[in-house]
Amino acid sequence: MGEKFSLVSEVGIYHDSEEEGFVCTRLLFESNDHYYVCDTPDRSAATLQLPQLFASSVQVPVAVYRARIPTDFEVTEADSESQGSCYIKRVRPFDYDAETDSNTTLYADAQLRELKVLELLKKHPHPNICRYYGYLPTADGQYVGGICLQRLECTLQEAMERGDHFPATFLEPIGAALEHLHSLGYAHNDINPRNVMLSKAGEPVLVDFDSAVQLGDKLEKGKTPEWEYEGEISSTSNDLSALHQLCQYLAKGMV
Structure with a gap:
């Protein structure tokens, strides 16, 4: 391969998520709008010969x-x-395992799931739900190359980590956004500080709908660590319990 490339991500792979169980570093490269994966026993890409x-x-x-x-x-x-x-x-398969995931469609399924919900929300918008402008096709016109969304400032987690403070009422618009989503027959199922973003005006905006499925349907995506909830079914209670936890996070200033 002599073409230009960029390193998109490096992810440490561990046995049982334990530091002493380090297996390899999984590198994800991008070149000509395609992705390539490589595992290396080194712990950091900074010391690696990336072209090789x-x-x-x-x-x-x-x-x-x-x-x-x-x-x-x-x-x-x-x-x-x-x-x-x-x-x-854009979907980036940063934890793709070439040996075990060659036939997986989990990433593509999540993209399609999000696209379906966003099309519904485009017809029924809410001021505190991220605006969707449409999909970006690949050059061959066969695949969804990306999803075009409202450009926002930062995540709530990033704002908290830099020391921003918010009033107790700050998340009320997110509660209203969830009520709106629930009225359309869907739950978000992944409420956490990275899926609430701030607009240029400082308003909270709900983002990331690749875990959203119709109420009562089986969840199709894994839960975010430290923001899990009980059950494997899409439910309004998933969102409401996570929103309550998010309010506590805001109040305590946890980072």
Whole structure:
């Protein structure tokens, strides 16, 4: 491989998530709009010969991380103006295992799931739910290359970590956004400080809908560590209990 590439992420892989159980560092490269993965026994990419590792990397199959443009529900292609001013959310298979995940569609399924919910929200918008402008197709016109979303300032977690303070009523608009989502028959199922962002005006905005499924359906995605809830079914109680936990996080100034 002589083409240009960039290192997208490096993730430590451990046995049972224990530090002493280090297995390898998983590197994800991007080149020509495709992803490549490589495992190395070194702990840090800073000490690695990246060109050699990229040359030995394995290409991640496109179908693993990109959903085919759906035909069973209406989708909106983002116009050129939106593409130039929005944030483009792309699926990056940072923990893809070439030996075990070659046939997985978990990443693509999550992208398709989010796209479906966002299309619904586009028809029924809420001021505290991230605006969706449409999808960005791949060059061949077959896959969803990215999802065009409202550009926001930072996550609530980032704001807390830099020392920002918020009144007790700050998350009330998120409660209203969740009520709106529930009225449409969906639960978010992944409320945490990284999925609430701040607008330029400092208002809270709910983001990230790849865990959202219809109320009563089985959850399709793993839960965020430290923000888990009981049960494996999409439910309003998942969101309300997580929102209560988020209010406590805000009140205590936890980081």
